[in-house]
Every structure is written in C-alpha cells, then in structure tokens.
Amino acid sequence: MTEPTTPTPTRTLRSGVEIPQFGFGVFQIPPEQTEAAVLDAIRAGYRHIDGAQGYRNEREVHRAIARSGVDPAEVFFTDKLGNAYLEYDEARRAIDESVALAGDKQIDLFLLHWPLPTVRDFMVVWRAITAAFDDGAFRAIGVSNFHAPHLERLFAESDHHPDVNQIELHPYLTQAALRAFDAEHDIVTEAWSPIAQGLVLADPVVRAVAAESGRTPAQVVLRWHLQLGNVVFPRSTSPHRIRENLGAVAGADLSADQMARLSALDRGQRTGGDPDTFRFTH
Ligand SMILES: NC(=O)c1ccc[n+]([C@@H]2O[C@H](COP(=O)([O-])OP(=O)(O)OC[C@H]3O[C@@H](n4cnc5c(N)ncnc54)[C@H](OP(=O)(O)O)[C@@H]3O)[C@@H](O)[C@H]2O)c1
Known part of the structure; x- marks a missing residue:
C-alpha cells in the first residue's frame, strides 16, 4: 500500500470530528467502475470518500475500502440520504x-442531500437523521444544498446543529455570502463540483495562474479551495488525474493576488440545480 507523501490537511468539525479537507467524489461513477476508482484513489493517498445513496454505488465504495489494506477507520466516508424519502419511517429504513x-465501518458523516422545499418538509427527514445519529449510526451529521433560510429553520426547530453544509462552489460560483453564513454558525463548507465538472479549467485566468505557479489548471482551482478553507472531493476515473488532483495539497500557497484573481471569476453560474426549486427525487 502506497502511503500518502504529503499529509492531507484536516478541518475540525464543531462536534470535534476531524475531516480530511481533500477527498474523492463518486457521483456519476457507474457501479461497475466504482471499486477500481476508489481503490486507485486510496492507493494514491486519498483518505476521504464522498458518497450518497443516490449515487447507487455505496456497496462498491465499501468493498473498495474493505479491500484497500488501509484500516477502514482511517478512510473518512460520507453518505447522504436519497431524495426519494419524504417521510420519517422510510428515511429511517x-x-x-x-x-x-x-x-463494521462506521459512517463518518451523514448528510441530508437536498432540502427539496417544493416536495417535502425537510425537517421530517432531518429528524430521521438526528435520531439515527443519537443511536450511534454516524460520527457527525450535516446538510447539503441548504441556503441560509433553510439553515435558519433548522436552527429554530432542531436541537441538532449541522456540522457541514455541502454546496456547489467553484470559481464561477464562489458563494461568498453562504460561506460567510456557514462560518458564522460554525458550519464547515464543503464544495461540490469543485472544478465545475471541468468547465473552469479552460478559463484564461485559471490557465495564467497555472502557468505562473507551475501547477495544472485543476491543481490551481483545488488549491484555491483549500486556501479558502473549503473541503473538496474532485471526481475522476482516470488514474492519472486522480493523482494530479491530489497534488493540490502539496507545494507553495497561491499568492493573495492569485487568490483574488480566481475569486473575481464569480459569475453566479450553477452547473447543477438551485436548492430552492430543485425537485429531483431519485
Ligand atoms: N451534494 C450534492 O448535491 C452534490 C452534487 C454534485 C456533486 N457532489 C459531490 O462532489 C463531487 C465532485 O463533483 P462532480 O463529480 O460533480 O464534479 P468535479 O469533481 O467538479 O468534476 C469531475 C469531472 O472533471 C473531470 N476531471 C477531474 N479531474 C480533472 C483534471 N485534473 N483535469 C481535467 N478534467 C478533470 C472528470 O473527468 P475524468 O473522470 O475523465 O477525469 C469529471 O468529468 C461528486 O463526485 C460528489 O461526491 C455533490
């Protein structure tokens, strides 16, 4: 087993649980490719896998963790509640x-995947998650795709505080206001689609910063995330790009000027759904 050459930085969640700031996402990886991709990521040094019931590859992720030769307790695993569940009992099941x-592997972090405010009362399924947490099912819990008003409702109606908020975030959607809101409430922001599924990599500013810093465009964007404090988990099924991306944790910091130029690319561009209107139930 290859050991990571550069230690992955961690962030400490409000609950005290430590989360590796850099991980591997498995959205849209077909089940038949998932075990190989996750095994490759673990061998390359990743110690954090971001999964979901809706990705339909949980079984393959767990098989890879079990076969990796690394102590399963050292691989941080996030799971998320499927959008199909609208009621408490079905969510618990x-x-x-x-x-x-x-x-035997304890799920480290479990998230409410989407609020779906036009489809259900998300407090009902949040209570299913908090009850399972109280029973010891997970080490930490959180939400995903929550805007500030969704979080305000959670604070008002639940005794449980989310440790993280996982949202779409990349240089074309920098989410400055929501990141600040999360931080104010002791919630760690996780950035999904951190390279906007590849869209931002051709941007002239990203390419210029890459040339200046001797990094690839993907490493530059992922480094920008790390320096902002975001937790990230880029996805790739290419062994070469899996390693390239992890290279973002090593080497010198981007300068304040480079960070500012990347942040200035914000144009409010989503590649996925808007949490207020998104109603995909899978
Ligand atoms: N909570 C949510 O609602 C939500 C929504 C979306 C995503 N997520 C999470 O966030 C993770 C990451 O987001 P994502 O999968 O949507 O997209 P992403 O990581 O931003 O981008 C993945 C795409 O970029 C390509 N890519 C990866 N590294 C590259 C590199 N170094 N150079 C060029 N292209 C590269 C990949 O292709 P190759 O495979 O060919 O390399 C793939 O097509 C997901 O896997 C999932 O865990 C969560």
Missing part, C-alpha cells in the same frame, strides 16, 4: 440499509 451496507 433507508438509513438502516446504508448502515448495514457499511458493515
């Missing part, structure tokens, strides 16, 4: 299935 699939 779905959570129990994920816990069973994980076997």
